[in-house]
Amino acid sequence: xxxxxxxxxxxxxxxxxxxxxxxxxxxxxxxxxxxxxxxxxxxxxxxxxxxxxxxxxxxxxxxxxxxxxxxxxxxxxxxxxxxxxxxxxxxxxxxxxxxxxxxxxxxxxxxxxxxxxxxxxxxxxxxxxxxxxxxxxxxxxxxxxxxxxxxxxxxxxxxxxxxxxxxxxxxxxxxxxxxxxxxxxxxxxxxxxxxxxxxxxxxxxxxxxxxxxxxxxxxxxxxxxxxxxxxxxxxxxxxxxxxxxxxxxxxxxxxxxxxxxxxxxxxxxxxxxxxxxxxxxxxxxxxxxxxxxxxxxxxxxxxxxxxxxxxxxxxxxxxxxxxxxxxxxxxxxxxxxxxxxxxxxxxxxxxxxxxxxxxxxxxxxxxxxxxxxxxxxxxxxxxxxxxxxxxxxxxxxxxxxxxxxxxxxxxxxxxxxxxxxxxxxxxxxxxxxxxxxxxxxxxxxxxxxxxxxxxxxxxxxxxxxxxxxxxxxxxxxxxxxxxxxxxxxxxxxxxxxxxxxxxxxxxxxxxxx
Amino acid sequence: xxxxxxxxxxxxxxxxxxxxxxxxxxxxxxxxxxxxxxxxxxxxxxxxxxxxxxxxxxxxxxxxxxxxxxxxxxxxxxxxxxxxxxxxxxxxxxxxxxxxxxxxxxxxxxxxxxxxxxxxxxxxxxxxxxxxxxxxxxxxxxxxxxxxxxxxxxxxxxxxxxxxxxxxxxxxxxxxxxxxxxxxxxxxxxxxxxxxxxxxxxxxxxxxxxxxxxxxxxxxxxxxxxxxxxxxxxxxxxxxxxxxxxxxxxxxxxxxxxxxxxxxxxxxxxxxxxxxxxxxxxxxxxxxxxxxxxxxxxxxxxxxxxxx
Numbered sequence: 001x002x003x004x005x006x007x008x009x010x011x012x013x014x015x016x017x018x019x020x021x022x023x024x025x026x027x028x029x030x031x032x033x034x035x036x037x038x039x040x041x042x043x044x045x046x047x048x049x050x051x052x053x054x055x056x057x058x059x060x061x062x063x064x065x066x067x068x069x070x071x072x073x074x075x076x077x078x079x080x081x082x083x084x085x086x087x088x089x090x091x092x093x094x095x096x097x098x099x100x101x102x103x104x105x106x107x108x109x110x111x112x113x114x115x116x117x118x119x120x121x122x123x124x125x126x127x128x129x130x131x132x133x134x135x136x137x138x139x140x141x142x143x144x145x146x147x148x149x150x151x152x153x154x155x156x157x158x159x160x161x162x163x164x165x166x167x168x169x170x171x172x173x174x175x176x177x178x179x180x181x182x183x184x185x186x187x188x189x190x191x192x193x194x195x196x197x198x199x200x201x202x203x204x205x206x207x208x209x210x211x212x213x214x215x216x217x218x219x220x221x222x223x224x225x226x227x228x229x230x231x232x233x234x235x236x237x238x239x240x241x242x243x244x245x246x247x248x249x250x251x252x253x254x255x256x257x258x259x260x261x262x263x264x265x266x267x268x269x270x271x272x273x274x275x276x277x278x279x280x281x282x283x284x285x286x287x288x289x290x291x292x293x294x295x296x297x298x299x300x301x302x303x304x305x306x307x308x309x310x311x312x313x314x315x316x317x318x319x320x321x322x323x324x325x326x327x328x329x330x331x332x333x334x335x336x337x338x339x340x341x342x343x344x345x346x347x348x349x350x351x352x353x354x355x356x357x358x359x360x361x362x363x364x365x366x367x368x369x370x371x372x373x374x375x376x377x378x379x380x381x382x383x384x385x386x387x388x389x390x391x392x393x394x395x396x397x398x399x400x401x402x403x404x405x406x407x408x409x410x411x412x413x414x415x416x417x418x419x420x421x422x423x424x425x426x427x428x429x430x431x432x433x434x435x436x437x438x439x440x441x442x443x444x445x446x447x448x449x450x451x452x453x454x455x456x457x458x459x460x461x462x463x464x465x466x467x468x469x470x471x472x473x474x475x476x477x478x479x480x481x482x483x484x485x486x487x488x489x490x491x492x493x494x495x496x497x498x499x500x501x502x503x504x505x506x507x508x509x510x511x512x513x
Numbered sequence: 514x515x516x517x518x519x520x521x522x523x524x525x526x527x528x529x530x531x532x533x534x535x536x537x538x539x540x541x542x543x544x545x546x547x548x549x550x551x552x553x554x555x556x557x558x559x560x561x562x563x564x565x566x567x568x569x570x571x572x573x574x575x576x577x578x579x580x581x582x583x584x585x586x587x588x589x590x591x592x593x594x595x596x597x598x599x600x601x602x603x604x605x606x607x608x609x610x611x612x613x614x615x616x617x618x619x620x621x622x623x624x625x626x627x628x629x630x631x632x633x634x635x636x637x638x639x640x641x642x643x644x645x646x647x648x649x650x651x652x653x654x655x656x657x658x659x660x661x662x663x664x665x666x667x668x669x670x671x672x673x674x675x676x677x678x679x680x681x682x683x684x685x686x687x688x689x690x691x692x693x694x695x696x697x698x699x700x701x702x703x704x705x706x707x708x709x710x711x712x713x714x715x716x717x718x719x720x721x722x723x724x725x726x727x728x729x730x731x732x733x734x735x736x737x738x739x740x741x742x743x744x745x746x747x748x749x750x751x752x753x754x755x756x757x758x759x760x761x762x763x764x765x766x767x768x769x770x771x772x773x774x775x776x777x778x779x780x781x782x783x784x785x786x787x788x789x790x791x792x793x794x795x796x797x798x799x800x801x802x803x804x805x806x807x808x809x810x811x812x813x814x815x816x817x818x819x820x821x
Contacts, residue, residue, distance in 0.1 A: 038777075040596040127552050127560045184597060200598065201607060201769025202680060227678050227767040235665045235677040395545020395782045402549065 028512040030221040031494070033058060033244040034233050038226035039204060042195070043184035044165045045121040049128060054414070054503065057165065058224055058246050061504045062206055063104075064168030064189035067095055067114065068159060072267065072500045074324050074418040076159050080109065080169060080190065090154030090456035095162070097145045101213045103171040104194040111147040115139040116172040118149070124180075125166075132166045134158070134421060134453065154456045157326055157419035164416040192217045192508040201226065206507075218511035237262050237489060247503060248489040250313050256489070264489040266313050270418050270501040273372065274320040275300075275361075275479035276401075276409040276426075279438050283404050286359065288438055291352035292385075293476035296408070297338045298345035299383040300376055306482050308375045309368045313487070317480040319469040320426060324501070327420030327452060329466035337473045337480050345383040358386045359407040362400050365391035369410040372481065376410075402433055412484060418501055420465050424449050426478070427468055437477055445471060518807065525799040529792065530582075536791045537578045540784050546570075547594055547782045568594060581788060590792075591785035593778075600789045604771065608793065610680055611763070611770030615755045617686055618694030623748060626698040630705025635732060637710060645706075649699035657758055661692040661765040678767035689766040693758055697751040704747045708740035715739075741812045749805030753798045 037055035042063065044056075067081035081095040101109040118139045122129045129136065137152040151158060161167060174188045187195050192214065193206035206222040225242070227233050230249045236242040238260050253264040275296075277287040287293055302316035318336035321328050338344070361376065363369040373389040380387045387408070392400070400406050415422030427445045429435050435442030448468045455461035472478060486499045496509040548564035549556065556564075565571045569580065584591065590600035633645045652660070668688060669677035679685045712718060713736050721735045722728075759772035767773070771790050778786035 040598070046597070127556045130557075131553075181597075199606075199769070200603060201610075201774060225679065225767065228773075229678075229765050229767065231662050232665060232678045232765060232767055235670050239669055239673060239677060241669075241676055241678065393545070393780055395543065395547070395550060397545075398549055399544040399546060402546075 029219065030223065031219050031243045031507060031510065032223045032225060032241070033246055033507075034225050034227040034236065034242050035246045036226070036228050036230075036233075038201065039224065040200075041184060042187040043170075043180060044128075044168055045117065045124060045170065046180045046184060049125060049166075053165075054416075057502070057504050059195075059204055059206070060165055060168060061191070062193040062222060062507055063187050063191045063195055064165075064170075065101075065191050066164070066167040066169065067097075067162040070160065070163040070418060070500055070502065070504065072498055074270070074326070074501050076163050079163075080114075081162070084159065086456075090156075090454075091151050093149040093151075093158060094142065095147050095149070097147065098213060099145055101190050102211045103174065103190055104188045104209055105171060105174050106211075107171050107173055109169060109171075109190055110144050111141045112144075113172050114147045114169055115141045116175070117167070117170050120170070120175070121166055128166055132164055132416060133161055136161070154454045155421075156453075156456050156458065156461050157417050157421045160326060160417040160419050166416075192506070193222055212508075214508070217508045219507055222507050234489070237491070240491070243494060244488060244490040244497070246488060246505075248487045250311050250485065250487050253487060253489050254311050261492055262489055263492040264487060265497065265499060266485045266487040267499045268315060268322075268324070268501065269414070269484045269486040269503065270322060270325075270416075271412045271414045271484035272317055272320060272322050273369065273410065273412045273481045273484055274317070274426075275376070275481065276411065276436075277476075277478060278404055278407050278409070279477070280404045280433060280436055281438065285404075285407060286354065286357065287407055289352050289354065290475060291348045292354050293479075294338060295345045295348035295352060295354070295383060296380060296385065297476045297479045298341050298348060299379050299385065300479055300481070301340045301379055302481055303340075304379070305372050305375050309371045310482070310485060313485045314482040316482050319473060320478050320480040321420065321423050321465070321469065322415070322418075322483060325415060325418055325420050325422070327458070327461045327465055329462050329469055333462065334466040334469040335473045338476060342383055349384055354385065356386065358388045360388050360390045361408045361410060362390045362392065362397060362406040363410040364394050364397050368484070369412065373410050404433060410481075414502070416502060420452060420461070423465075423468075424453070427472070441471065441475065441477070514807070514810065518803065521803050521806070525796070525803075528799060529795050532795045533582065533788060533792055534578060537581065537784070537788060538574065540782065540787060541574045541577070543782070545782050547784065550782065551594055581785075585789070585792065590789040593786050594783050595781050596783070600785050603774065603786075604789060604793065607769055607771045607774055610768060611756075611759050611772060612797075614686060614689055614693060614762070614768065614770060615752070615759060617690035618755050619697065619748070619752060621690060622694035622697035622701055622751070626701025627705050627744065630702040631709060631732060631737060633702065633706040634709035634713065637706070642706075645702060649702050651699075652695040653699035653703075655695075657692060657696070657761045658765050660695055661688070661762060664688045664692055665765075680766075680768050680770075685766075685768075689762050689768050692765070693755055693762045696758070697755060700747060700751060701744065704744055705737075705740065708743050709736055712736040712740045738812070742809060745805055745808055745812060749802050752801045756794050756798060 035058050039056040039059040041049055041053055041056050042059060065080050067079060068076040069079040071077050080101055081097055084093050084095045086093050097111055097114065103109060121133065135151040135153045135155040136149060138150040140148040142148055169190060171188050175183055192209055192212045194209045196205040196207050198204045204224040208217040208220045210216055230252055233245045234252050237245055248264060250266065256262055256264065277293055278285045279288050306312060306314040306316060319334060361373045363373045370391045377387045377389050401409055413422060413425065428449045429442055429446045437445060445468060448464055452461055452464040455464060486501065486503045488497060488499055490497055493513045494510055495513055496511055498509065499505055548568060548570055549561050552560045552564050569577055588601065592599055629645055633642045636642050665677040665688065668675045675687050676685050718731060718736050721731045759770055760776050763770045763772035764776055774786060775790040
């Protein structure tokens with residue numbers, strides 16, 4: 001028995017020597033990035049591509065480029081286009097293109113490729129066109145470096161449209177050779193990294209593009225791995241198996257210590273989180289009662305929610321729109337949502353027709369909205385409102401939302417365009433379920449949103465959006481909660497990592513110390 | 514035996530039809546419209562209806578099911594609704610990972626579980642027996658994801674011996690296989706101990722000892738062989754448990770098998786992936802159970818397959 005034990009111990013020691021530590025020395029030419037969801041679609045003009053596929057961004061923003069780039073502040077900067085000019089009536093935009101850009105297949109980028117990209121999307125993906133290429137009617141090639149976009153109606157957020165995923169420029173010649181499926185399997189863009197391989201479920205490999213117009217990237221190889229488990233992500237980061245965690249969990253980041261060879265950064269994201277009240281006509285919802293809605297809004301302590309959900313990293317919102325969105329109203333020009341005040345909440349509740357019934361708060365299970373809903377449940381109970389958290393999978397959540405089978409719903413809304421237009425989904429009359437607001441307000445808000453969409457004068461547009469927010473907040477039509485964050489944890493030997501509101505970072509800017 | 518095997522294979526057909534129909538039915542009646550989820554939040558009713566038509570969701574459920582099964586019979590498992598991948602291609606890539614992991618987990622769980630179960634039985638009510646009982650209880654009662662994370666913390670983070678995620682080298686298989694096989698090891702250990710203890714008290718074992726056989730011969734040749742039938746049954750059941758458990762283990766270790774693929778598909782209501790996963794798992798489990806039944810005759814000559 002003793003001999004056997006000794007043999008086992010020797011074997012274990014030998015194994016420990018052969019397998020060695022997995023924290024390998026840092027390869028200064030490679031970076032390994034973890035994402036919670038696997039990027040799967042690499043061709044955005046395809047008919048199946050929808051605007052909510054942000055999971056693909058870590059790959060797409062390395063391979064492709066747009067005419068403009070949205071920077072860390074959400075401001076559009078020149079990129080494949082050196083600039084643009086808008087006609088006086090706001091119906092035409094002429095973009096001037098760089099003359100030194102090549103695709104990964106060696107073809108030079110021309111205005112024809114740009115026009116082809118947008119026309120293909122308009123032809124194949126009507127949903128995406130309607131929502132991310134708002135009012136775009138046609139694209140004309142003026143010469144090799146100039147392209148004209150023609151809108152059916154003015155839209156102030158149009159320049160931002162050319163910085164979103166739908167505006168990734170593709171190569172016409174290559175597309176004609178391989179088609180949508182071929183493009184998706186082996187994408188060709190103008191970005192600093194070329195696509196090498198995809199092993200589904202395991203990793204996606206990219207290599208630095210030698211002929212990149214900005215010069216070859218410092219990091220030669222990028223490996224993107226799907227790892228959904230948060231604990232696994234952070235263990236792998238601390239052991240050196242990973243270099244970067246994209247969209248890192250804030251609570252886990254805060255548990256990192258000075259001894260860990262990793263650090264993290266967090267910036268405000270384009271995501272706003274709010275409570276939708278069900279007031280759809282014909283459903284006889286208790287939330288049609290204005291005093292009950294005001295009682296709920298007044299009972300909510302946003303700071304507690306931010307602390308509980310994001311460990312203090314988010315920012316409270318006083319309107320259901322991001323202040324940094326283009327076209328968002330300036331502070332002081334609109335009535336903010338009701339402040340947290342328990343006494344006032346009780347007064348509103350006493351004045352309401354609330355009958356003590358349990359109000360359902362729907363949200364997606366296992367998300368931050370689920371955590372927020374549980375905190376809100378406690379806050380509402382403190383003023384005498386009973387609430388039940390109904391946390392479900394995304395399919396059930398969508399079904400309940402569409403059917404109006406809820407009293408309150410917590411959700412986040414983002415904007416690829418970082419523009420007021422994303423608020424249209426909240427304030428306009430929706431095709432799927434009709435008006436969301438009582439009485440004449442549904443039409444008033446819809447008309448104002450339509451005006452905001454076509455207003456080309458920034459001041460005029462902000463005045464209209466201030467009017468919308470004021471109506472919504474004075475009637476407590478929703479409860480704005482907080483602005484979420486984009487967070488990334490990474491090996492502290494890496495430098496140059498920055499985040500932007502849409503989590504569209506570029507490895508091109510990174511390097512090892 | 515050939516006749517018996519053929520009959521069992523034929524019996525698997527209605528079982529698989531029943532399972533797949535049930536899964537298809539549950540998917541169809543569960544809340545959430547895949548078409549609406551695919552086209553995104555800004556889609557109009559027309560967009561949703563177009564997508565429903567494209568996916569065939571506007572047809573009666575039985576028609577959808579029959580079309581799926583007809584295509585599956587011809588080797589066409591369809592294309593993922595959300596990822597645009599061909600499901601068959603994806604399976605041919607992922608299934609070997611799950612099978613390798615499952616076999617590794619079974620192999621170590623059986624190779625250690627049965628001998629340790631024998632030791633536990635032979636030395637029952639000693640410190641060795643108590644230690645193995647405690648270990649088995651921990652492994653069988655602790656959640657698989659927790660055990661998995663503990664292994665990661667200990668072997669990956671603290672000792673730096675093994676990687677915490679991925680599947681690119683043999684080292685990546687060790688921790689997932691240990692996690693996945695933990696419960697099976699414990700069950701094998703306890704089952705072997707229980708049945709062997711019972712057998713060791715039998716008259717024929719007493720006779721074997723009285724005849725002057727060595728204790729090793731008595732235990733392994735006479736007692737263990739007579740205890741193997743329930744243990745083999747247990748191994749067959751364990752394989753089904755392993756296939757189910759791979760969903761959690763593969764998620765914890767970011768392992769690219771069909772378990773992690775299935776869990777994401779269920780969340781997204783990606784019917785072609787869910788159906789294909791269930792179909793494949795049902796066939797594998799069916800074949801495993803058949804092999805287990807055939808092994809009865811090998812282990813115990815008294816067992817005659819085919820009803821004689």
